[in-house]
Amino acid sequence: MNNEKMNVKERIAALRKAMREAGVAVYIVPGNDPHASEYMAAHWCEMQWLSGFNGESGTVVVTQDRALLWTDSRYYLQAGIELKGSGIELMRESDIDCPKITDWICDYVQRNNVQCTKVGVNPEMFSVNDFADLEAKLKSQGLSVKSIDLIKPLWTEGRPAIPQDKLYPYSADFAGESVESKLARIRKILESRVKSQESREYAMIISALDEIAWLFNIRGNDVEYNPVVIAYAVLEADKCTMFVDSNKIDTVAQNYLDFNNIDVQPYEAVFDYIAGLRGTIMYDGARVNEALYEAIPEGCRKVNEKSPILVDKAKKNAIELEGERIAMRQDAVALTRFFKWLEEEAFPESRVKNQEPRVTEWDLMEKLHEFRMMGENFVEESFGTIAGYLGNGAIVHYAATKDNCAEVKPEGMLLLDSGGQYLDGTTDITRTVWLGGTIPQQAKLDYTYVLKGHIALARVRFPRGTRGNQLDALAKQFMWEAGITFGHGTGHGVGHFLGCHEGPQNVRTDNNPTALEVGHIISDEPGIYRTGQWGIRTENLITVIPAPQTKATTTEDEWLQFETLTLCFYDTSLIEMSLMTQDEIAWINAYHARVYKEVSPLLGEEEKKYLAHKCRPIGD
């Protein structure tokens, strides 16, 4: 059988045959990898391979007579096109009346009087917690989950290999802490979790790629946008082991790992290794996959707790923060040059007379990338740039492609969300600018509601223990007054030369129990989106720092505040000044003065003039 030439219908038919042989009535293929990654290597795109749908998020459910794909509203259009002729039904999961996957399965089994009560999944593609949730929900309807990988035997040809890029040591000059020190600290936390047990033998299973990169001070190129290495790790009291393909390790890397007493074993050996562990086994069930969990031998005590690496990694040390500040200056230079180019060169007279090729969103993305690449220690973009012109800016996860993007003209609104991975740190910034023509009053109002919320979050003082969801409304209060809100998070955690999105901290509406801590980095990015008209978002990265006690204080609380890390001017032409308080105007003027002071030394004379103009004081 030549799998490569199988079409989607044939793939699903082959899966149904395998399901019958394996005795499972339903098979679920989620769009995950074994490492709970945001950006996945092509090797793990089983959902895409099976369905022919190429969106980044979705879950396929197959029975003997039905096949369905759940995906969210970002992908309705794409899925509609790509699923055509496949026999796969599209389930629009953002719609209120769309059944949840588990409810659909229970209902299907009941309705069709299906005798077989097994639902199959590949346990590598489910976190321990998600697997347990699935099991609990199905159990109430008399169904059980069977761990079985039915895709691997089918997807034999044409399957991309696991990336084989080299890993490299990441200097403690950037990381701010040695591996030895990190290991000692994490072990101390783990030991406190096993303290009352008879056996002091313990191990922690680590499968999140950014946790491994942080713990071992290594980086790699295995995944787009995130400088991580595909690996597992097991940390024990007296040794630690990384499971990674040996051809990813050159002599320098091997010496580095030896020096740090990090044993290396093949990637796939992790399962056997876990099967030989004893004592207390710790894992973060939100991130460790079910297959690893199932490998834990009986008799071990299992402790499912939030990863101390996740928690520690989020609190950046002084060196990491200094690196972020350096990266921010590099990023600011690129952005200043980009916006100067956009204003002064992108639309020359000749072009307006239609004698030049047109400028597209894609061109802007490429141009910005070029400017960033000139920056010191720049490695790659931290995510795919969003350049949303006019109504495209209102599509929150808009992604222009070279072949499918809008022409940009020197008029109307442009939303630009981009970021860089520098050896010094990770950046993520959104600016919305007016390219020309008369600004509609509603555009100024929208821009100003967003800006006021952005400032309110940036300048809040709050007692230690406060969670991001308690601060979320501060960024929304002004637009709420006008009856406007937005559907995405106000702020996500950001890693240090790692994931542009990281936990556990964030500023969202949902009940995240994580309190904001000194050293956390989050984005501050409220937005307003008018379908078909414009999208406005203003985003800086901010970090939590201690706030001085005031004389007026009444409590023993420790106080926290934010330091703004990002260094780029706002488009002040879009501000409706009548809505701004004196405090807000003073904040903007102080910020612009700081931007000029920190960025101008890195610029040429003409660029300095441009930046000075952009950073000129506003208000009386």
Added chain:
Amino acid sequence: MNNEKMNVKERIAALRKAMREAGVAVYIVPGNDPHASEYMAAHWCEMQWLSGFNGESGTVVVTQDRALLWTDSRYYLQAGIELKGSGIELMRESDIDCPKITDWICDYVQRNNVQCTKVGVNPEMFSVNDFADLEAKLKSQGLSVKSIDLIKPLWTEGRPAIPQDKLYPYSADFAGESVESKLARIRKILESRVKSQESREYAMIISALDEIAWLFNIRGNDVEYNPVVIAYAVLEADKCTMFVDSNKIDTVAQNYLDFNNIDVQPYEAVFDYIAGLRGTIMYDGARVNEALYEAIPEGCRKVNEKSPILVDKAKKNAIELEGERIAMRQDAVALTRFFKWLEEEAFPESRVKNQEPRVTEWDLMEKLHEFRMMGENFVEESFGTIAGYLGNGAIVHYAATKDNCAEVKPEGMLLLDSGGQYLDGTTDITRTVWLGGTIPQQAKLDYTYVLKGHIALARVRFPRGTRGNQLDALAKQFMWEAGITFGHGTGHGVGHFLGCHEGPQNVRTDNNPTALEVGHIISDEPGIYRTGQWGIRTENLITVIPAPQTKATTTEDEWLQFETLTLCFYDTSLIEMSLMTQDEIAWINAYHARVYKEVSPLLGEEEKKYLAHKCRPIGD
């Protein structure tokens, strides 16, 4: 044995003997009743009886050689005095280093190598969920929980009876909905929860007193401050049964219950009744006690879900809200008269010359009660008035008694938190006023931060689905900027002629998942407390109403806002006008105009003049 004369040491010795006989190593006596009540009948004050400690909150833990009382910082002083000589150790549970009760027990058993692994509790005094938590925590250390009431056999003499007050029908003219209609609606919800079961037989166990009062449109006088009736209830598809002492029911009540097809059985019969149930048994594990749960026969399907009565009761109907508005006007009249008396009569010339008896906090509480009693349909206070003069105002749960209270002089700050139960509804209001002398600048600042937060919460618009904890920071943002915060909730739910505190809605920092819904009533009461100087709190009740869509809206969201129910002026002499925005000043002026308009028709001429002066516009 004459129990009445046993002292605390003897009571604990007797309990230890009973523990040995019953085979339990540890016995826990919490300060609860079987109905998860805030205000308890004296009959259930087992914790107080056993320990001699008379505070409202605490838990006693007894072993063969130790006896300990956990209580919070409000009661440290009182407990220190009352426990003297009892041999009971005080555990200061508000202190960071105080072990949790379960941790202490596990540690104790391990340390002392106790062979017996049973921890005894009276299951009537634990909710199902709390009992399960206790069991889970102890289980990890090899301990188990034994349900056994060891206090009842010991506390035989001198134990107050369960209150025997009559219950009375509460007219649908006040309740706004007939019992028939409520029962039909709740049954529909319950039926949807059993829909996929083979047997359609179901029952819901109800033990929260306010839920029973609401569901059956009855009220009583069994508990201080809450007009509830001590009873259990079981609701089934074709009948409902109330378990209540028969001498609480007179002919009128009996006819009423008959008319509504509510069967009556003795209070204690609920256990046998539950033991005879079949099918699906529903209960709210946060409120139903463990003893009721244990009575459910094997073979029943048990469904632990948030009570639909709790959820429904919180959403007041139009008649209930109209009643609240009537009660608020009555309350406003009482408060206006009180404050007029306080300003004009409480401190006559002669008194200042020391020829009159002094005025105390207790006198103010009594005077305010007198004014409230003059109000139409007034039944009782909705909680014990807090009259905190000067530094006493900074003690959040301060309760002056006749014998232990401060003298009040016509100078400095007074915090007054009080409320009434009217047949029309429940009120709860706090005002802080300056009685005379020069106002310190910090007092004005504190008052103004509180007022600005109070207004910010009162006037926010927000999308449906927003929880109280998302709005909490709006009330704190101004004091946070000054480095000030407070430790109590910003807002609690309020019942309709029921509990002054009710769930599930509130505005607090903690992660309450309940979204605010139309008809919810909450308090809006930020505060600032300066130990030894003053306490400032400003509290209105507000209710959630639909907000009109704005033209500028970008979403399909439904929008909500608050209507302020409370009608009483603020002390404008305490406002630092330089901190106030034009919007805030306009809000106060509009509110004061409304207060005058709604309250003045109920006042005499002199009172009108007084109120008009208090409600005069501020600002330019």
